[in-house]
Amino acid sequence: MTALTTRLPARFLPVLATVVLFVITFGAGSLRYDGFASGQVIANLFIDNAFLIVLAAGMTFVILSGGIDLSVGSVVALSTMVTAAGLRAGWPVPLVIIAVLLIGSTLGLLMGVVIHKFDIQPFIVTLAGMFLARGLCFLISVESVSIKDATFREVATAVIELPGGVTITYNVVIALLVVLAALYVLHRTRFGRTVYAVGGNEQSALLMGLPTARTKVGVYVISGFCSALAGLLFSLYMLSGYGLHAVGMELDAIAAVVIGGTLLAGGLGYVLGSLAGVLVLGTIQTLISFQGTLSSWWTKIVIGALLLVFIAVQRGMIRGRRRQAAVAS
Amino acid sequence: MRGISLAFPGVKALQDVDFRLFPGEVHALMGENGAGKSTLIKTLTGVHTPDSGSVLLAGESVAFSSPGQAQQAGISTVYQEVNLCANLTVAENILLGREPRRFGGIDFPAMRKRAAEVLARIGVHIDPASVLETHPIAVQQLVAIARAIAVDCRVLVLDEPTSSLDAGEVAELFRIMRVLRDEGVAILFVSHFLDQVYEISDRMTVLRNGTLVGEHLTSELDRRDLISKMIGRELGALEAIEDASERHSVSGPVLVRAEGLGRRGAIAPFDLDIRAGEVVGLAGLLGSGRTELARLLFGADRADSGRLIVDGTPLHLRGPRSAIAAGIAFCSEDRKGEGLVADLSIRDNLVLAMQAARGWSRPVSRKVKDSLVEKYLTALDIRPANPDALVRTLSGGNQQKVLLARWLVTEPRLLILDEPTRGIDIGAKAQIQQLVTTLAAEGTAVLFISAELEEVVRIADRIVVLRDRHKIAELDGGSTIDEVVELIAGDPVPEEVAS
């Protein structure tokens, strides 16, 4: 057996395991609940999590490089706030979009520069970024601001008909495009491979003459950009800006990435895994709302338990498969 | 490089060192462990910024602020420890940063093809799409070399590239170095193997304790002079070792016996007896399974067949702990990854194994610690002799000594040494060899693995030969190198030899 067939799948295993698990859970849900096995439920999974997909894609870059970005949730909130406030003030839509993306990327850039130049741990810097972004929301307005702009509303409510009567929103299309772009950048460009190298061993990457500085700052810019974009999608989803939007969403994004098999220490993982991770979290949510009889606390316990089942089974699958691979070679 | 000085906290690594490197020459940088060779190289390539002094490249003053810049200026470097990204593929490790592109993206098929070509140039045939960490450290070293020669460079820096390579690989490397030299590339070469240095270099610069001793043409400096320049005194110790290595056949009780021990994909089932007081050498080519054999004996990997008998009773190896408890010690060849705990001090690294065996609640007392540290710092001449220095800051050779000392501290009954002399200077190497002989005389069994066949033959009482992950023969200590080489490289069909 050649090394190619035994080795590469081993690295893809976590992703594969997540996808397989996702399919199994979905199957289980379909058997258990009426109306679960419809195309629209799957479509809703994407519609309801489009912003999270974008966030997770950005977060994948950061985690692959060995860092972490806690600011994403707040940047989403800030983006919704800027969008809503900007539109309320009568800015044209394109200007709002550009402003939001610029703010997100700039915040990312600032954090990246501080992390890299001053050698401060990403955890603190991005936590400060988290405070700052949310603080800025409240400076703009403490109250929630609704979006009344006609163009925005149109895009938000527009649906794309898929065969079989299933509908999706433009958000889904954008999210999937982001995933594709992330795939391309991570796997087909020097920057992407350097992200993996830095995450694998920063010192070595430096000695190999790779542009580690640019890469380390770059991942935070990407994450900032993705957060801002996710914020725009969130604005479309909610049609409002609010300082308390997306509280704790950074944890969802990190969880999705890690469930997708990415190593928190960096250097190993795939965007597709993160996508699968988001879908897993979304499915857990969907299962719970279909169940419909859980009290608030049982909801939490069941979410935790399902999460556990996911990661434990995933772990088991990876271990079992590794053993088989070892035996086969 | 002119008047280079560089100080780390507490250590003056370089003091006013001048160094010249000409196109079309192989220039050996010589010195004991910790003399400052690697540091000088890192100053050249922009890893460290010198406190004073200047670097001139083709007459122009340069100041690289990162290795990337040095690379762009045509300086290609293999650093001492394998500095690659183990999580990437072999091809990426070789070509990342100058990968072939197509439509703006990396062209992977072309990249794999290029990588395979470069690897073939140095005689390595591995799948370029495989992940680097699946390969043993020696292969990783070859990949690092491949990376360095994959580009057209003006200056090629090789910091102990041969420390875990065997003779065949080294010959390949030298062939290429000669080709490059003839093309006008300036090559800087560091090695503790004097034979290699004399074989390949045209000129050498000697460092001692961070200061320049002198620059000489290789042809004008004989070995004795070189050594005395390096260690700063007349050699005598060295000769003592050459004699100390008389062999004897040991007929004591069997200490460790392996019966049909094996692991699929790693090493075929083998039998092996090791007696107390015996030095058993393992010989074989790269990838012949020596390390795997050793790991099985230590329980670092779990065997899937056979059993291990210690002192006549079967030992159920559940992991390194049970091996250590049975008096087995294993000094790994991968000191960075599997050996040392880089961010701990010399002291902590020294007592780690001993402490682990005692459990956390029974600390080794400060007094015992200090006396142990004291003893081994002097016995192995570890520098700097500051027990609180972080192991990460030690020179490669000194790290190796710390690792060795860690296991000596546990007073093992069977000491497995996998490439213990890797990256160690000639004086220290002699010391270690002597140490092995002494230990054996005191009744310790030693399993000795080294890529340097000569060394194995010199100190082993018995030599076990491996090929293609099979044990194919056992020779007694009187054998000559030629006999071993014949077995190692010899017939392509192992069965014939074995029968």
Next chain:
Amino acid sequence: MKNRLLWPILALVALLLLNLVVTPSFFALRIQDGHLYGGLVDVLKNGAPTLLIAIGMTLVIATRGIDLSVGAVAAIAAAVTCVHIGTSPDAGTALAGMAIALVLCAALGLWNGFLVAGLGIQPIIATLVLMTAGRGIAMLVTEGQIITVNNDAYRQVGAGFVVLPVSILISLAVLGLVALTTRKTALGMLIEAVGVNPEASRLAGVRSRTIIWTVYVFAAVCAGIAGLMISSNVSAADANSNGLWIEMDAILAVVIGGTSLAGGRYSLTGTLLGSLIIQTLTTTVYTIGVAAEVTLVFKAVVVITVCLIQSPKARAALSFRKVAVS
């Protein structure tokens, strides 16, 4: 070592001085009903739970781990104890309740340890399970209600005084104990070894799994005690808000204290300073009257300034500029 802690100390002092400037009475101490009363005392008292959790977190982080579940565990401890106490004013009932709660916390720590060391799941996700489910468990225990108790013995843990607040005395005692155990035994060194290079440690015969297991249990017990302090301070268990986001504060304290999230070498003194800095920051916000909507921006600015002050690189850059200007 001393040098490393100098800057966090300076940051703390600067923050305290800021309070003094805005509120001149901030440093004032007086004896009130036989115990010390004043702004500084509040900082110590309210910082005690974070400090305690941060101590446990330090050890977890030193092994390259992280424990997100501490907040939930704190909530569970509070809930179990308060439900056990109910309306009883007995000291015995309170003690029994606390004992039960802490045993339960140890079990939860074992669970985390099992996921991390036993199954080999990444710590952040392994403890995320308990972070989510744990709060649910706490609410299950209290049935979503805030359980108010009226028990003097229990009140002592978080609101009591023996000259100084009992809670800070407990935290400092634990800190001392941990410092002593890790320094006087080999535990500290082994923890660091496991954190820096797990594989090398395994090959050196270190029982890395047992060690990892131990630190998670310890962190959970610390979280449990902290939960008791928090709830005892207001004599009520609120499953939903007890210890909410305290894991972030604790991690921040550890990191500000100079311990790297990448594992390995840790500093307990650093953690102490980190916790004090964070609590002082919170108290400062209240005392100097930062408007609620500016609070977060203020915190962000302070946190980043503290870190810049500590970063040798940032100081180098700054002093370089000064030299260049002058």
Next chain:
Amino acid sequence: ACGSGSGGAGSGTGNGSSGDTITMGFAQVGAESGWRTANTKSIQDEAKAAGIDLKFSDAQQKQENQIKAIRSYIQQKVDVIAFSPVVETGWDTVLLEAKRANIPVILTDRAIDSDDTSLYKTFLGSDFVEEGRKAGDWLVQNVNGPTNVVELQGTTGAAPAIDRKKGFEEKIAAKPDIKVVASQTGDFTRSGGKQVMEAFLKSQPKIDVVYAHNDDMGLGAIEAIKAAGKVPGKDIKIITVDAVKDGMTALANGEINFIVECNPLLGKQLMELAKKVVKGEEVPARVVTVEGTFTQEQAKAALPQRQY
């Protein structure tokens, strides 16, 4: 399972899956306070009593989860959807979907900020601004001379916090003697309230009144005041909102001076409304829950019957 697609024109019984029992989807915000838990319990109990099949989901304090839940109710074709929008914005898209699917919507707690009032049938709930006003009124009537007030705000940005502040300020503006000297968020929790109050006690030379946006923060403040050697309710007057049992007890004991009620028990009213809405009957666009205020004497009387 029956109405396969055709379920169309004019059938007055709605589009539920089974003929007579009504299925209601209720998207709760979370269980962030005792108040909310009481609210949930009332809805669950009353649904059972009214024979309504309740699908309940807890959004863990996240609006997007609430939206997801509503979307899944639409998917499951429930007969009526009810939810408590904690924020007034951000509901248009999903409610439009509900409207398209012909599922009537009832808001509880709070209205939404939408120009399109056809998105929901009615809304049932308290008025947070009004609560703030009641608190302000009481203060204006019950103090004389210069009065320093400290305010313990709810979670920054949360609607009750904003509105209770707004209503309160509106009323006290009438009396320039009353000044809010410090205002900080205590996150609606007891420990938050206690910590903030401790700090206020040190930084403010004179505090006459505490206005807390909920009972819990008020209870925390009481602890802090006691620790400072002062008497809550006497040295420092306390006004809170909610009237949960613990708060009422403190009020009855004289440690709180005035509580504005915010009634969580709207299950019964909700179920009645739901039945009407499903039948297609007209309902008023706004149903206000019955809410009062409590002084210390009233609290003593009301306490024994307090359920939550």
